[in-house]
Amino acid sequence: MDPTPSQTEPVIRVEGLVKRFGGVTVLDGINLTVNPxxxxxxxxxxxxxxxxxxxxxxxxxxxxxxxxELFGQNICGLDEERLNEVRKKFGILFQSGALFNSMTLYENVALPLQEHTDLDPEIIDIQVKIKLELVGLREHANKYPAQISGGMKKRAGLARALALDPKILFYDEPSAGLDPVTSAQIDQLIIALTRQLGVTSVVVTHEMDSAFTIADRMAMLDRGRMLFVEGRDWFENLRDTGEAETASLDEDRQLIRQFLRGAPDGPLASRRDAQGYEADLFGLTPDRVTRTPSLEPTRG
Ligand SMILES: Nc1ncnc2c1ncn2[C@@H]1O[C@H](COP(=O)(O)OP(=O)(O)OP(=O)(O)O)[C@@H](O)[C@H]1O
Ligand SMILES: [Mg+2]
Structure with a gap:
């Protein structure tokens, strides 16, 4: 019998997530599951x-x-030591690639294996070469980060993220700052890694071409709220909704449509117009903006 998706446990399950910085709520009750x-x-x-x-x-x-929950384990209450155990099961590619500049690409990829495993140097050597080959950088193994391009740094960062054979890869803006061709190559690499290695990927991006190329499902955040988590087709249909039908969409859908199309007009534009400027101009917090601002000095 074929396992249906409902019988497969998600690898990531986020429930009712709230995150605040100071008094500001940045994530407001986020729900999200990611399947293997x-x-x-x-x-x-x-x-x-x-x-x-x-x-x-x-x-x-x-x-x-x-x-x-990652792999069924709630990570929120874990101490650093146990968190580090969970961290071995996933790789992270930050915006900059986050390589150590004083180390060659080879050394950068070898480091997690030296720090977190008891493997013999010969085995580590093979592992490093395999990972560099996967991202097309084996012949640049002895270069330092300063000697390679931004796209190559991203790929090297990816090789390092792959060092410990992670089950999940997290990417934050993998194609930011890259030219369109290099960016498309990174997308293809993400797809290839997902298919070849079976890893689960979570990719943060606001580059829509990239998003539609790599996504199985997509999640749309707006001001700390999760508006929709749906399949790529759902978002494609929304993006391609004609002008005439747009008026019948609710505001969240109109907003997403505008976002996906990168259109200047729509709910996002009017929101920008309505908010912030007066507050900025008169030094008011947003909930006070509705009052008529006074140009009189507040002193006295
Ligand atoms: N460490 C922090 N301390 C205080 N505020 C923070 C911190 N990190 C993020 N924020 C605030 O939280 C909000 C969300 O930031 P976040 O970096 O998650 O946005 P983002 O969607 O990744 O944006 P971008 O596309 O620009 O990278 C912002 O208002 C930001 O200023
Ligand atoms: Mg960001």
Whole structure:
């Protein structure tokens, strides 16, 4: 009998996640599940909370409420030592690639194996070469990060993220700052790794071409709220909804449609117009903006 998706336990389950910085709620009751072997793309405007959600999922931010299960284990209550055990099961590719500049690419990839395993140097050597080959950098193994391009740094970061054969790979803006061709190559690499190695991928991006290329499912964040988590087709249909039918969509769907199309007009534009400027101009907090601002000095 074929296992149906409902019989497969998610590798990541986020429930009711709340994260605040100071008094500001940045994530407000987020729910999200990621199934084994799928690529989940998390989208949203700048400041919507994508990186914060990712950092919560890898245990670098502790949430104020909610649970985050990785492989069935709630990581929220874990101490650093046990968190580090869980961390061995996933790889992370940060925006910059986060390589050590004083080490060659070879040494950068070897480091996690030296630190976290008891493998013999000969086995580590083979592992490093396999990982560098996977990302097409084996012949550049002895170069330092300063000697390679931004795209190559991303690939090297990926090779290092793969060092411990992770079950999950987290990416934050993998194609940011890359030219379109290099960016497309990174996308193809993400797809190839997912297929060849069976890893589950969580990718934060606001690059829509990339999102639609790699995603199985997509999640749309807006100002700390999760608006929708749906299959890629669902988002494609919404993006391609004609102008005439748009008026019948609710505001969340209109907002996502605008976002996916990168259109200047729509709910996001009017939101920008309506908010912030007056507050900025008169030094008011947003909930006071409705009052008529006074230009009189407040002193006295
Ligand atoms: N360590 C922190 N301390 C205080 N506020 C933070 C911290 N990290 C993020 N924030 C705030 O949380 C909100 C969400 O930030 P986050 O970095 O998650 O956004 P994002 O969706 O990744 O944006 P971008 O697309 O620009 O990377 C922002 O308002 C940001 O200023
Ligand atoms: Mg971010």
């Amino acid at each position: 072997g799928e690529t989940m793309v998390i989208m949203g405007g700048s400041g919507s909370g994508k990186s914060t959600l990712l950092r919560c999922m890898i245990g670098s931010h502790r949430p104020e409420a909610g649970r985050i």
